[in-house]
Amino acid sequence: MGLGGRMSNTIKAKLSRVLDKAEDPGETLDYSYQKQLENLQNVKKGIADVVTAKKRLQLQNDKHQQAMLKLDTQARQALSAGQEDLARTALERKSAIQTEMQSLDTQITELENQQQALIASEQKLRTKVEQFRTKKETIKAQYSAAEAQVRISEAATGVGESMAEVGMAMQRAVDKTEGMRARADAVQELEAAGTFEDLTQIGGGGEDDIDRQLRELGSGSQVDSELERMKAELGTGSAPAAELEAGADGAASAEKAPQEEREPGA
Amino acid sequence: MIVRIFNDRQYRLDEHHYEPLNVIDDAVVAAVDAGDEQQYRAKFDELLAFVREHGVPVGDEDLIGSDVLLPPDDFSFAEAGQEFTGDGLVPDPADA
Numbered sequence: 001m002g003l004g005g006r007m008s009n010t011i012k013a014k015l016s017r018v019l020d021k022a023e024d025p026g027e028t029l030d031y032s033y034q035k036q037l038e039n040l041q042n043v044k045k046g047i048a049d050v051v052t053a054k055k056r057l058q059l060q061n062d063k064h065q066q067a068m069l070k071l072d073t074q075a076r077q078a079l080s081a082g083q084e085d086l087a088r089t090a091l092e093r094k095s096a097i098q099t100e101m102q103s104l105d106t107q108i109t110e111l112e113n114q115q116q117a118l119i120a121s122e123q124k125l126r127t128k129v130e131q132f133r134t135k136k137e138t139i140k141a142q143y144s145a146a147e148a149q150v151r152i153s154e155a156a157t158g159v160g161e162s163m164a165e166v167g168m169a170m171q172r173a174v175d176k177t178e179g180m181r182a183r184a185d186a187v188q189e190l191e192a193a194g195t196f197e198d199l200t201q202i203g204g205g206g207e208d209d210i211d212r213q214l215r216e217l218g219s220g221s222q223v224d225s226e227l228e229r230m231k232a233e234l235g236t237g238s239a240p241a242a243e244l245e246a247g248a249d250g251a252a253s254a255e256k257a258p259q260e261e262r263e264p265g266a
Numbered sequence: 267m268i269v270r271i272f273n274d275r276q277y278r279l280d281e282h283h284y285e286p287l288n289v290i291d292d293a294v295v296a297a298v299d300a301g302d303e304q305q306y307r308a309k310f311d312e313l314l315a316f317v318r319e320h321g322v323p324v325g326d327e328d329l330i331g332s333d334v335l336l337p338p339d340d341f342s343f344a345e346a347g348q349e350f351t352g353d354g355l356v357p358d359p360a361d362a
Contacts, residue, residue, distance in 0.1 A: 005291075006349055007335040117273070124326070131329055157331030165272045169338070172345075 011164045012157070024145065029136040032156040036129045039163050043122050046170040047115065053177040054111050057104060060185075064101045068094050079230050087230070091223045100183065107180050114173045121166045125159075132159050268330060269317050273338035276330070277321025287334075290316055294346070303343040310346070314339060 071094040078087035135155050139148050267284055270276045279287070290313045297305035314336060324330065337345070 005334070007337060008332065011335060012331075121273075127326070128329065131327060135329060154331055155329040158329035161270055161332055161335065164335075165270070169273060 011161060026140055026148075028149065028152050028156070029140060032152070032159070033129070033133055033136060036132060036159055036163065039167075040122070040126060040129060043118075043125065043163075043166050043170065046174070047118050047122060050111070050115055050118065050170070050173045050177060053174075053181065054108060054115065057108055057111075057177070057180055060181075061101055061104050061108070064097050064104075068097055068101070071097070075227075076230055076234070079227075079234055084227070088223060088227060091226050095222055095226075104180065104183070107176070111173065111176060111180075114169070114176070118166070118169055118173060121169060125162050125166055128159050128162050132156070267334070268324065268332040269321060269334045269336060270332040271314055271317060271336045271338070272341075275326070276324035276328075276332055277317050278324055279317065279321045283316075283320050287313070287316060298343070298346045306343050306346060310341065311339075 071090045075087040075090040075094070078084070078090060132155055136152070139151050139155075143151060267279045267281055268276055269279055269287075290309060293309040294306060294313055297303075297309050317336065337349070
């Protein structure tokens, strides 16, 4: 067995290390039980950590929402002031943040499901540990030392596997949360750099790293159409844009603009 | 033979099922080695389906160890790759 075999061997090696620490069966039983209780505490703590991390991500997503509104306003202001380049930059940043927000939303929902599954697993594990406690008293009373050792190992392995099962589920949830947090942090940097305190400072300035990154994100056509829409709303017309863009893309987006207005995320 | 599928339960399989199970498992490993994600998905799903089809569920109240442990259904191709190359994905069950 390849995949299954590797997992089995890893877990068995870890379990036997724990069981080997105690010498007589009675001691093994008590030691295993004590370890199980400690693990249960760890599982509980792990679930709490996942919940906390999830909440933090939700807060970050709220901030993204605010940053998007701010960038939208700034794009309008820039356009009113005739600074189309600046408006474009703001809209590109808004678009990048929006994309991230959608992805985060999906992942937060997934995390929520995993969290529910973890809570259910913890309950199941608690029941198993309780069964082990009952069983260990029976084994102590009924069997000779040699036979008790065998039965204890069996029972402890059963519980240990359940622990490993929950442990792995928890680890995966934690890994996922950390990955998401790193992404959210990166987007927050975009926001910090992307919301302009002073519109006049950036208008004619050069491109920074973030500008280049945003351009690479390829949100061009969406930004174009949004820009056209804003122009239409502000009554500046689309003639200057057509000159600037000099492309069919801009014109095509402009035609679709009223329809896209209802679903900017599409 | 007792097989545990993570995030599911334990199943009891007859000894004669070991060989066909092993064949599917080898195909899973080969797909990971070959970097063939589609084949990995197909074979891994087949592996779990085989256990569920031929195995008899072990009661929740039974405290027994398994002969084989299998990862959960949503075990990704990337995770399977890690399982073979790195230290493995399974965290310490007892000294955690």
